Every structure is written in structure tokens, then in C-alpha cells.
Amino acid sequence: MTKQLRTARHRALITALAAARHDAGMTQRELAAVLRRAHSFVGKIESGERQLNVLEFCEYADALGASAPDLLRKILDRG
Secondary structure (H helix, E strand, C coil): CCCCCCCHHHHHHHHHHHHHHHHCCCCHHHHHHHHCCCHHHHHHHHHCCCCCCHHHHHHHHHHHCCCHHHHHHHHHHHC
16 A cells, blocks of 8 residues: 555545635634644644544544535545
């Protein structure tokens, strides 16, 4: 298995998550507060420094009021 950082799918993930956050009208700090994480957690995800595991992805989507399956579909369609 190859490294997943900075691949087309990883960039699609970053784009989809940032767009969902913007659509939710949230800042990175606001999202981090909902997730009960340091604001750097969101920043590292959106900058591509950190990946999410599947459970974190679902938690992230829930915090945004987004559908995890819909977000995943966007990622797969773009990547």
C-alpha cells in the first residue's frame, strides 16, 4: 500500500472537508471546539499534514452536520 498523503484522493478529502466546514459556516476553531480537539487538529487535516481514520471522519462529518456517506461520495468522485 502506498502512502496516502498528498494523493489525488487525499486532496479531494481536504477539499470536501474544508467545503463542508465553510458550508456549515464554521471556522476551524469552532469546528475544533465541537470536536473537543485543539484547533491545530483541524488545521493539520485541512493543510494535508494529518489524515483521519474512518471513525474520525464520521465524527468530523457529524460535527459539521454533514452526511459521511455524501462526503465520501464527493471524495471518490473527485479522486
